[in-house]
Amino acid sequence: MKLKHLFALLLCLPALAQAAERNEIPDCYSYAKIDSFRQPGSGRELTVIVDQTIPMPESIQKATWGQINRFVAPGDRVRLYSFSAFLPNQFMQLRFAGELNVPLEGKVRDSVGMSSLRSFDKCVAQQQDFFRKKFGATFVTTLREASEDIPRSEIFHSLRDIGNDLAAQPAQERVILLISDMLENSDFGSFYVNNRIRDLQAQAELKRVEEKQLYADLQGARVYVAGAGLVTKDVKQAYRSGKTMELLEGFWKGYFSGSNASLVAFGTPSLNVDLK
Numbered sequence: 001m002k003l004k005h006l007f008a009l010l011l012c013l014p015a016l017a018q019a020a021e022r023n024e025i026p027d028c029y030s031y032a033k034i035d036s037f038r039q040p041g042s043g044r045e046l047t048v049i050v051d052q053t054i055p056m057p058e059s060i061q062k063a064t065w066g067q068i069n070r071f072v073a074p075g076d077r078v079r080l081y082s083f084s085a086f087l088p089n090q091f092m093q094l095r096f097a098g099e100l101n102v103p104l105e106g107k108v109r110d111s112v113g114m115s116s117l118r119s120f121d122k123c124v125a126q127q128q129d130f131f132r133k134k135f136g137a138t139f140v141t142t143l144r145e146a147s148e149d150i151p152r153s154e155i156f157h158s159l160r161d162i163g164n165d166l167a168a169q170p171a172q173e174r175v176i177l178l179i180s181d182m183l184e185n186s187d188f189g190s191f192y193v194n195n196r197i198r199d200l201q202a203q204a205e206l207k208r209v210e211e212k213q214l215y216a217d218l219q220g221a222r223v224y225v226a227g228a229g230l231v232t233k234d235v236k237q238a239y240r241s242g243k244t245m246e247l248l249e250g251f252w253k254g255y256f257s258g259s260n261a262s263l264v265a266f267g268t269p270s271l272n273v274d275l276k
Contacts, residue, residue, distance in 0.1 A: 025098035025131055028123035032116045039102045042075030043172030046275070047221070048139070049162060051180030052084040052146040053153040056227055060269060061143050064179055064226050068139070069132065071275040074124070075102040077171065078135060082142045083158035092158045094165065096138045100127055143179070153185045156214040163216035163259065174221035175275055176261070181230040182252055188212060197229065197244050202251040209255060218261035225252070225263070226271035240268075 029038045048068060056064075072078055080096040103124050104112060112120070166174070183191040188208070191198050209215060229240050229248060249266045256263045265273045 022094075022097040023099055024096055024134060025100060025127060026123065027099075028101045028120050028127060031123050032120035034112055034116050034120060037104065037108055037112055039104065039108065040075075041077065041099055041102060042073065044073075044075070045077040045079065045166075045169070045171040045174050046071060047079045047081065047162070047166065047174065047176045049158075049176060049178045049180070050080070050082045050139075050142045050146070051153065051155065051178075051227070052082050052142070053185075054148060054181045054227070054230055055146040056143055056179060056230070057269075060179070060226055060267075060271075061140075063270065064177065065136065065139065067224075067271065067275050068135075068177065071175070072100070072131065074100050074128070076100055077169070078131070079166075079169075080135065080138060080142065081158075081162055081165075082145070083154065083162075084146075092161050095142055096135050098131065098135070100131060153181075153183065155180065155182065155184045156186070156188060156209065156216075159218070159259065160214060160216040163218045166219045166221075167217060171219070174219055176218065176221045176223045177275060178223060178225045179227050180225065181269075182225060182228040182248060188214065191248070197231070197240055197248070199244055200247045200251045202247065202254050205251055206254045206258065210258070215255070216259040216261075218256070218259050221261045222264045222276075223256050223261050224265045224267075224271055224273070224275055226267040227269045228252075228266055229268045 029035050046068065048064075068078075077099045078096065079094065081092060081094055083092040101124055104117070104120065109117065183197065185192065191200065229245050231240070245268045249263075249268070252266065253263045264276075265271055
């Protein structure tokens with residue numbers, strides 16, 4: 001099968017069943033039959049997490065896609081999760097997982113036969129475009145499935161489950177992009193009161209998180225948040241004071257610190273920095 005036909009076919013296929021080595025990006029070493037020359041990846045992994053309990057404005061959707069696109073480079077692994085509440089068809093899901101190949105260079109490149117090298121180079125050249133189309137389509141679908149009609153938001157449980165998933169996939173460097181209003185509304189409790197966002201007392205809330213064993217292990221990730229503090233049409237007081245947002249950010253900074261991660265940027269709601 002010709003390479004362009006392979007990429008085109010895979011673009012049309014649904015997501016593969018989850019597996020330990022799930023990879024929805026065609027592997028160029030296997031395609032060119034040069035597995036013995038395989039080079040290690042970059043060691044970086046980007047995990048994108050979409051909260052489907054609140055629709056994100058178009059501006060945030062476009063901005064986060066731009067940040068993903070600028071960050072991902074050859075050799076990186078990328079994963080996409082969605083979550084909302086524990087309801088039929090609304091549970092946490094791994095929507096995409098893939099790894100880009102590193103181009104061959106130096107002595108290794110000189111050791112590969114010309115025909116195989118041409119096949120490999122052609123595949124690598126098309127890989128990034130394939131990733132943008134395949135991941136981009138899944139990302140857009142995931143964002144557009146979000147609904148305000150889901151009454152609960154299980155952020156803590158979802159992050160804990162995702163952390164367990166990440167532990168099975170070692171990486172040297174992890175970045176998490178979390179697209180969410182960051183407003184828990186579950187059996188743990190609600191970050192709302194009287195149709196407004198509560199002013200959280202971080203230490204008291206974090207103590208409850210610890211008591212209920214809701215910290216995650218996010219494997220040393222750097223965390224970027226987009227969409228924090230967005231309110232739905234049901235929240236009568238749409239105004240969010242600077243103090244309320246500072247308290248919300250302070251809580252999550254403590255939560256991520258307790259979850260083996262660090263909060264780098266907290267978009268309220270726009271994330272105005274690039275992933276690094």
